[in-house]
Amino acid sequence: MADVSKLIPGQKVLLQGNEAIARGALEAGVALAAAYPGNPSSEILQTLADSAHSAGIYVEWSTNEKVALESAAAASYAGLRGMASMKQNGVNVAQDFICNLTISGTQGGIVLVTCDDPSGVSSTNEEDARFIARVACLPLLEPATPAECLSMMKLAFELSEQIGNLVVLRGLARLSHTRAGVVPGPLPESKRRPRWDPSQRWFTIPVVPRHQAMLDKLAKAGEIMGAAGVNYYDGPQRPELLVVASGSSRLYADEARRMLEAGERVGILHLGATWPLDQELILEHLARADKILFAEEVDPHLEGGVKSIYAQHVRELGIKDFFGQDTGHKPPVGELSPSRVAAALADILGLPWQEVDPAYQEKAQVAQALVAPRQVGFCPGCPHRASYWSMKQVLAADGREGIVSGDIGCYTLGVLPTGYQRVNAVHCMGSGPGIASGLGKLRDQGFGQPVISVVGDSTFFHAALPALVNARWNNSDYVLVVLDNSATAMTGFQPHPGTGATAMGQAGTVVDVEQVCAGLGLPYAVVDPYDLEATQEALYDALQIGGGLRVLIFRRLCALVQNKQGGHPWSISVDPELCRGEDCGCHRFCTRVFRCPGLVFDEATGKATVDEVVCVGCGVCAQICPAGAIKARPKEATA
Amino acid sequence: MVLPAAPFAPQPTGLERLLAEVINPGLCVACGACLGLCPHLIFLDGQVAAPDPCGLTSGRCWDLCPVAQRGGPGAAQGPIGPVLGAWQGRATARDLEGRAQYGGVVSELLALALEQALVQEAVVTAAGPRGAPQGLRVSGRSGVLGAAGSIYAGGGALGELNRALAEDACHPLAVVGLPCQIQALGAMRAHPDYPQTLERIHLVIGLFCTMNLPWRGVRDLLARHGVQAPLSRADFPPPPAGIFQVWSGGAYHELPLDQVRAISYPGCAGCADLTSEGADLSVGACEGKPGWNTILARTHAGAGLLELAAGKGLLELEPAQPASLEHLNQAAIAKRKRAAAWSEERRHG
Ligand SMILES: Cc1cc2nc3c(=O)[nH]c(=O)nc-3n(C[C@H](O)[C@H](O)[C@H](O)COP(=O)(O)OP(=O)(O)OC[C@H]3O[C@@H](n4cnc5c(N)ncnc54)[C@H](O)[C@@H]3O)c2cc1C
Ligand code: SF4
Ligand code: SF4
Ligand code: SF4
Ligand code: SF4
Numbered sequence: 001m002a003d004v005s006k007l008i009p010g011q012k013v014l015l016q017g018n019e020a021i022a023r024g025a026l027e028a029g030v031a032l033a034a035a036y037p038g039n040p041s042s043e044i045l046q047t048l049a050d051s052a053h054s055a056g057i058y059v060e061w062s063t064n065e066k067v068a069l070e071s072a073a074a075a076s077y078a079g080l081r082g083m084a085s086m087k088q089n090g091v092n093v094a095q096d097f098i099c100n101l102t103i104s105g106t107q108g109g110i111v112l113v114t115c116d117d118p119s120g121v122s123s124t125n126e127e128d129a130r131f132i133a134r135v136a137c138l139p140l141l142e143p144a145t146p147a148e149c150l151s152m153m154k155l156a157f158e159l160s161e162q163i164g165n166l167v168v169l170r171g172l173a174r175l176s177h178t179r180a181g182v183v184p185g186p187l188p189e190s191k192r193r194p195r196w197d198p199s200q201r202w203f204t205i206p207v208v209p210r211h212q213a214m215l216d217k218l219a220k221a222g223e224i225m226g227a228a229g230v231n232y233y234d235g236p237q238r239p240e241l242l243v244v245a246s247g248s249s250r251l252y253a254d255e256a257r258r259m260l261e262a263g264e265r266v267g268i269l270h271l272g273a274t275w276p277l278d279q280e281l282i283l284e285h286l287a288r289a290d291k292i293l294f295a296e297e298v299d300p301h302l303e304g305g306v307k308s309i310y311a312q313h314v315r316e317l318g319i320k321d322f323f324g325q326d327t328g329h330k331p332p333v334g335e336l337s338p339s340r341v342a343a344a345l346a347d348i349l350g351l352p353w354q355e356v357d358p359a360y361q362e363k364a365q366v367a368q369a370l371v372a373p374r375q376v377g378f379c380p381g382c383p384h385r386a387s388y389w390s391m392k393q394v395l396a397a398d399g400r401e402g403i404v405s406g407d408i409g410c411y412t413l414g415v416l417p418t419g420y421q422r423v424n425a426v427h428c429m430g431s432g433p434g435i436a437s438g439l440g441k442l443r444d445q446g447f448g449q450p451v452i453s454v455v456g457d458s459t460f461f462h463a464a465l466p467a468l469v470n471a472r473w474n475n476s477d478y479v480l481v482v483l484d485n486s487a488t489a490m491t492g493f494q495p496h497p498g499t500g501a502t503a504m505g506q507a508g509t510v511v512d513v514e515q516v517c518a519g520l521g522l523p524y525a526v527v528d529p530y531d532l533e534a535t536q537e538a539l540y541d542a543l544q545i546g547g548g549l550r551v552l553i554f555r556r557l558c559a560l561v562q563n564k565q566g567g568h569p570w571s572i573s574v575d576p577e578l579c580r581g582e583d584c585g586c587h588r589f590c591t592r593v594f595r596c597p598g599l600v601f602d603e604a605t606g607k608a609t610v611d612e613v614v615c616v617g618c619g620v621c622a623q624i625c626p627a628g629a630i631k632a633r634p635k636e637a638t639a
Numbered sequence: 640m641v642l643p644a645a646p647f648a649p650q651p652t653g654l655e656r657l658l659a660e661v662i663n664p665g666l667c668v669a670c671g672a673c674l675g676l677c678p679h680l681i682f683l684d685g686q687v688a689a690p691d692p693c694g695l696t697s698g699r700c701w702d703l704c705p706v707a708q709r710g711g712p713g714a715a716q717g718p719i720g721p722v723l724g725a726w727q728g729r730a731t732a733r734d735l736e737g738r739a740q741y742g743g744v745v746s747e748l749l750a751l752a753l754e755q756a757l758v759q760e761a762v763v764t765a766a767g768p769r770g771a772p773q774g775l776r777v778s779g780r781s782g783v784l785g786a787a788g789s790i791y792a793g794g795g796a797l798g799e800l801n802r803a804l805a806e807d808a809c810h811p812l813a814v815v816g817l818p819c820q821i822q823a824l825g826a827m828r829a830h831p832d833y834p835q836t837l838e839r840i841h842l843v844i845g846l847f848c849t850m851n852l853p854w855r856g857v858r859d860l861l862a863r864h865g866v867q868a869p870l871s872r873a874d875f876p877p878p879p880a881g882i883f884q885v886w887s888g889g890a891y892h893e894l895p896l897d898q899v900r901a902i903s904y905p906g907c908a909g910c911a912d913l914t915s916e917g918a919d920l921s922v923g924a925c926e927g928k929p930g931w932n933t934i935l936a937r938t939h940a941g942a943g944l945l946e947l948a949a950g951k952g953l954l955e956l957e958p959a960q961p962a963s964l965e966h967l968n969q970a971a972i973a974k975r976k977r978a979a980a981w982s983e984e985r986r987h988g
Contacts, residue, residue: 396690397683420691540683541769584653584698584832585677585805593678593691626678627805 001047005055007184015182017175020146021085021113022047024153026055028109029188030083032075033059034068036462037494038087039122040176041115045085046492049503056191061494061503064429064462065090066097069112073101076110077202078194081157085113088129089428093463095132098166102136102214103204105164108192109157112138115171118297118335122173124408124426126333128299133168133275137214139221140275141169141230142247146180152230152272154185159224163217170274172297174248174335218276225273231281235267241348242289244282244302246271249295249336256342260351277305286310286317293344294324297336323348377418380598381559381568381618383485384411387529388419389594389624391452391481394539395422402450402543403439407432407464409456410558411483418595423454430455430463433480437467440476440549450543451478457486458496460513471549472520479542480522480551482513483529485558493561517551524551532623559616568617570632572598572610578629579607586626594624653698654679654689661706662687666906668851669793670816671774672823673700675801682795685771685854702830705822706906709982718971719935720916723942725959726934727925731952734780738787740874742932745815745844745922746787747953748944750780752813757944758841759810760803764794770869771854774799789846791873791883792854793904797823804835813842818912821845825917842940845915847923847933847967849875849907849974856902861885866892877926909985911978913971920945926963933959933967 004023007013015023021044025033035045045059052059062068068084075082086094091114098112114129133140139159141152149171156167204210225231234254235242243253243266250270257266269285271277286292286306294303303324310317323329329344330336339355346353356364378385388411395402406414406423407430414423425435436453455464460482468480487493495501500510517524527538535554542552562568580586590608591601598615601608608629622632650656661667667687673680679693680700693700701707729742739746749761760776765786767773772794777783797820803812814824824843827836858868872886875896882893915921919941925931934956936942948954 392690393681394683396688397681397686399686399688536683544684580677584695584700587677587679587693587695589678592694624678 001043001050003051003054004047004184005051005187009184009186012181012183014179015146015150016043016177016179017143017146017149017171018043018115018177019047020149020182021153021169021171022051023182023184024150025083025111025157026051026057026187027150027185028154028157029081029192030157031057031080031108031192031194032072032082033057033085034062034071034082035085036062036065036068036090036093037492038090039492040117040173041085041087041090041113041171042492042494043176044113044115045503046494049505052504055187059503061496063497065093069094069097069101072110072112073097073106075194076106076108077200078196079108080192080194081109081161083111083113085115087123088114088116088127089123089125090114091129091132092127093429095135098132098136098138100204101166102138103207103210104202105213105217106160106166106202107164107200109160110166111153111156111160111169112166113169113171115173115176116298117173124412124428126298128297128301130168130170130274130299130301136166137218138165138275139163139167139218139225139273141167141225141272142274143169143171143175143272144247144250144270145175146178147182148230148272149175150182150184155225155228155230159221162224163221165214165217165221167221170247172248222273222276222278226278226281228273230272231270231278233267233269233285236264237288239267239289240265241267241291241293241345242285243268243293243295243341243345244271244306245269245295246274246302247297249297249341252336252338252341253295255338256345259338259342260345260349260353262345262349262351265349266345271302274302275305277302277309279309282306282309283313283317286313286320290319291321291323291348293348294322294330295336295341295344296330298333300325300330303330375418376413376416377595377597378410378413379559379616380596380614381562381616381620382410383529383554383556383559384414384419384483385596386532386556386618386620387411387454387481387483387535387554388414388422389620390529390532390535390539392420392422394536394543395450395452398450398540398543400448400450402452405432405436405439405451405453407453407455407459409459409483410485411454411456414454428463429459430467433464433467433471436478436480437471437474437476440471440478441474443477452481452539452543453478454481454483457482457484457498457513460516461497461511465516468520468522468549472522475548477546478549479539480549481539482551482553484513484553484555485561486555487558487561493558513553522549522551524553526553526555529554529556530618530620532620559618563616567635568619569634570617570619570622571635572615572617572619572622573631573633574599574608574610575629575631576605576607578627580627580629581606581608590621590625590630594621596621651696652701653695654693654700655696657701657704657707658689660701661704661906662689666706666904666909668706668819668904668906668910669795669853670705670819670823671795671797671799671801672703672705672820672827674795674798675805676700682773682798684769685792685794687795699830699832703823703826705819705826706909708822708826709909716916718968718975719914720912720921721937722935723938724936724945725964726936726945726956727928727931727959727963728934728949728954728956729931731955734784735787738784740787740789741924741930743787744932744934744954745846746783748844748920748948749777749813749815750783751948751951751953752842752944753777753779753783755947757811758813761813761815761842762796762800762803763815764790764796766790766869770858772796776803788872789874790870791875792852792857794854796820800840804833804839809839811841812839813844814840815844815846816915816918817846817848817851818915819848819910821915821917822912842944843918843920845918845921847914847921849913849970850900850903851907852899852903860894860898860902861887864892864894877924909978909981911975913974914967923967926966927960933963
């Protein structure tokens, strides 16, 4: 990412939402920023990391989101400004700390940025992390544009310092990765000196008075945000329909209104501060319209809040019609879009609306039939393909209906055909070993199925460790397979404890998976998943031992990282003389069953061939061909 | 109105049918005839598995499986099949002592065939790294000696034969196998898509067999009796002993025969062949003469090899005792009856 500390104040630049958040943090004087990678939030920290040296701040990839926020709180207690950024799932990880931090309070400004992922494009869920503002009584800001990302970050830090509590800024996937013009402001001229006054103590007891103090802070935040101009109305004096919107949905509502040419009839109440809700402003606008539509992603956060304000004032306001999730005008699941909002507007206003021209639709359908279907899959040469291949083979050979408990990372795709659908369950970071731990304790009640838990190397450190200690302690019977590709590949190759590199590029200390296992007293072995036979032997034997937790580390660099580091060693070809094609004795084993995209079946010749553009030369497929037709020759020799 | 009979629709063969008829119902006896042909069938630690569907509706795996092919016309030759000569004998060589199961006749004949270049490789069964038996190709006496002794578990050795036959080679091969394996060899030789079997298999030595055991079941049974696998030796002494003898790490143990029978392959119950009727030579125990073998020469090739071995003084041979042959006949008849009853029960049950 770019060093955003170098931007020239007053000079408009194109910035991604995530970059603008980073710049906003720098302008607010953030001194410590920490995060665990997770799309769509990852670029925030990467941008800060790339700006850290010139800005003179500390930036780290932490082992998990809770630790990241705790580090940020440390900065706050030392009188500095700190922040933690994460995806929506990360808020759950950090929640325990958040719910206590909000009672103990904070000193220097501290901001939690959550980037939510409606539709779960790169997530296991599409959770609406705004819940944390309600649960923990925290002020919540929702920018709609990169420019607002910048300005609201500055507001968030100010606000946090004024009320002495954490402030939440919620981004959305679209906003994170949208580029728009942003005018940067100046960076702070001086730096604070970190010091924790020893007479200051931060804790949560006595609970009741501190709980009250927390509520008072929230009320105060509401006043400050109300005065900050982040909520505003745009539309006719007395609109026929009032749209109450936040985040990207504000832009969608605006666009929908334009598409329907309904500017005279529809007003939009833009809410940049969405917790606590600005009651006065909302009442003022409810009084002016009889129909109200909510536009927001994903949960009916505004819808519930506004309706509850209305309920308190129904006598003054009279009968109103509300449209939103409860009436089917806002989908309860999935991302919103301008056309979805337009459909709601059209329905309420009785306007004709067609999302796409039928002629276009027809042509699109024709075109769609021409596009080759593509399945989500592992990259060519991905070590996870080889790993799941071996798991599939071994579990079949084992024959006891083995179960694979999955986890979060590229290898989550083990649930799909690309991973031979070998994974039986996936939930959140670290839940794989936890579920395995429980299964491994059902032996006495007759559970005879072997259990494998797969975790990536980054997940291992993020959340797997407590589950492993649990399994070790309670003697749970399962095999942990650490899919160690030495990268946090899914989120963009961020370093993690096992790589020893740090966000700011300095060398950290390598935290070695083997040493951790040894320290836990776990028997472990390291295998190369590219070596199918050795991997399968080791896995089969590990499954047979029984009795407690044992670990296999499948170690092989992520194929994409390997590509950048000199590539793979083999030049692959199929010998058509040897290839058995569709005959008994093979039947397209490589392209039908193994399915690396580097191999294609040539219908014309009835033989397999290598797609040289796609194949990276890992050499794994040469081991699965029954005829020895897939030849792997050293690249130098053929060059 | 009587509708004309539906046109003849061949039933699919191949993996799907093999799974449905043999593997999934637990009838596989791990002969290995379906292994090594293709990547769909795998064998690990004594057990056959098919991780993925094959997708073909016809294929050799089902055609070659002796369990799937049961129920054809019964053998016409009497209970122990064709016999040119019946002998009892043992090897004279010292290096077989303590290694061979009984008289070491099988090993000596194999070694001789290799030495005389009648064949260049022999497919035998020997313990693999986990103790489970598996197919092995040997090409000289030391290899043969390494595989001497009986392992009472299915080893899938015909998979190794299939792999050998898939190679771009033409040298002659010998095979040692159990009756189910010898039956499968017959199917291989008769298969129109498998001409190399006829050309390359020059010597078939069959063993006598009443039943076999799945390796994993053996290991679990041993564990229940506190015996560590692998075994250095195992034997079923003749009735009425009622025990299974095992030697492990120098220690000797006896397991009750009924417990061993209980874990035997269900698929063995349908096997009608006691003496490997389709072999060139069949070899088994010799009743009342520990350390000796009963030998049935069935083909001229088999009889010739036997003669050569005796002529070189490698084997000590005597004509088989009529009483022991009669017992063998009785046992063979009993096995046929059991198999017929089993087939009948399956047809109706
Ligand atoms: C499962 C099994 C059941 C048997 N049941 C009987 C029986 O009921 N009555 C009887 O008289 N004889 C039976 N035998 C045969 C007997 O145990 C001897 O193999 C035979 O008498 C030859 O003795 P030998 O000393 O010449 O053998 P050796 O010279 O010791 O040679 C033994 C040969 O047997 C082969 N072998 C070992 N284990 C297996 C296996 N699991 N599958 C295929 N081949 C194997 C080896 O490759 C080796 O070449 C059985 C053998 C087995 C393996
Ligand atoms: S697995 Fe081998 S033999 Fe089969 S289609 Fe692929 S290249 Fe050909
Ligand atoms: S060598 Fe084979 S498995 Fe590896 S990328 Fe190429 S085609 Fe795929
Ligand atoms: S390829 Fe042939 S031998 Fe292999 S499973 Fe399919 S039909 Fe059977
Ligand atoms: S009995 Fe033999 S051919 Fe039949 S399934 Fe078992 S190993 Fe394969």
